[in-house]
Amino acid sequence: MIFEVDLDAAGPIEVRRHETAEAAVAEDVVTALDGRIDAAGLDEIVARVDEPLERDEATVYGGECRIGNVVADAYRWALETDVGLQNSGGIRDGPAVSGEVTVADLVSVVPFEERVVRAELTGSELLAVFRESAADVIDFGDPEWWHGHFSGATVRWDDERNELLDATVGGERIDPDRRYTLATSAYLLHSDHEFPTLRERHRAGEGGIQYEVLAEYARRFGLDGRIEGRIERLTRAESGGR
Numbered sequence: 374m375i376f377e378v379d380l381d382a383a384g385p386i387e388v389r390r391h392e393t394a395e396a397a398v399a400e401d402v403v404t405a406l407d408g409r410i411d412a413a414g415l416d417e418i419v420a421r422v423d424e425p426l427e428r429d430e431a432t433v434y435g436g437e438c439r440i441g442n443v444v445a446d447a448y449r450w451a452l453e454t455d456v457g458l459q460n461s462g463g464i465r466d467g468p469a470v471s472g473e474v475t476v477a478d479l480v481s482v483v484p485f486e487e488r489v490v491r492a493e494l495t496g497s498e499l500l501a502v503f504r505e506s507a508a509d510v511i512d513f514g515d516p517e518w519w520h521g522h523f524s525g526a527t528v529r530w531d532d533e534r535n536e537l538l539d540a541t542v543g544g545e546r547i548d549p550d551r552r553y554t555l556a557t558s559a560y561l562l563h564s565d566h567e568f569p570t571l572r573e574r575h576r577a578g579e580g581g582i583q584y585e586v587l588a589e590y591a592r593r594f595g596l597d598g599r600i601e602g603r604i605e606r607l608t609r610a611e612s613g614g615r
Contacts (some may be wrong), residue, residue: 415477418510420591425469428482428596429614434518436606441522442481446598447590448556449524451580452491455526455542456499458557459483460567462514463583464522472598476588483558483583490559491578492571497549501570503528504537506604519606520567529605538607558583582593 379387426440433441441459449457467481494502506521507530512518518531529538540547547553559579561571580586 376589407528415475417476417478418473419476419479419588420474420596422471422474422596423447425471425597426468427469427493428464430466433464433466434514434520436468436519437523437600437604439600440470442524442603443590443596443598444587445522445524447587448489448558448580449592450585450590451489452554454525454554454556456526456553456555458502458555458561459466460558460561460566461508461520461522462567463558463560474591476566476584479587479591480584481588483587485583487559487583489556489580489583489586490562490576491563491580492575493556493559493570493577494554494555494575496547496551497574498570498575499542499553499555500540500547500549502555503540504585505568505570507531507535514517519604521587523603527603528603529607531608533605533608555577556580578611 375391377389377391401488421482426443428440432438437606441461441464443460444464445457447457448454448459463483463485465482465484468476470482486554503521503523506519506528525542527539529540530536531538542553551583554577555571555575557571561568562573581589
């Protein structure tokens with residue numbers, strides 16, 4: 374949608390909202406954009422998705438989701454780390470990814486000219502990162518939002534008590550003193566807006582641009598994201614009253 378603001382109106386400023394879907398299509402613009410997309414290789418088909426990967430707000434911020442798993446898997450694969458992390462806010466809302474998926478489709482999922490980086494951190498710091506996925510430490514969004522998607526790890530969280538019940542990496546409980554490697558977007562190392570435990574001092578290497586990593590992963594393995602129990606959000610009763 375677009376908003377039209379009339380700054381010359383007498384009295385209060387008038388703002389009118391227009392639904393772009395109802396606007397006439399400018400065919401010359403479409404032709405020009407199609408040409409640029411083709412020249413940039415953005416129309417290359419890299420995978421086929423038969424079961425649509427939803428990426429609406431409720432899905433992405435609701436806990437484990439298929440699109441979050443796919444992106445986190447791609448990061449971990451690209452940098453060969455113990456854990457992959459994708460922040461929920463970094464997955465852009467839009468139509469489900471389905472059918473013949475192009476590079477342009479994947480750019481629309483994580484549209485940032487930013488690299489995937491390798492971080493090294495202790496088990497204690499990694500546990501803190503898992504805790505920071507919950508909304509009580511993030512200063513935006515609804516109270517029930519979940520802010521992280523993981524690969525190579527599992528998290529059990531009590532929503533009622535805001536408590537991390539358990540977490541594993543590679544099927545084993547986390548050793549607070551061991552060092553672990555994590556692949557994520559560079560943004561999370563230089564921002565204290567999300568996952569404040571992660572800092573530039575944890576950087577230990579870097580890979581490709583986010584959407585390029587995702588596209589290469591799609592070429593190699595497809596985009597068959599599944600729900601695997603990586604994130605369990607429980608109430609006190611469900612967690613045994615702990």
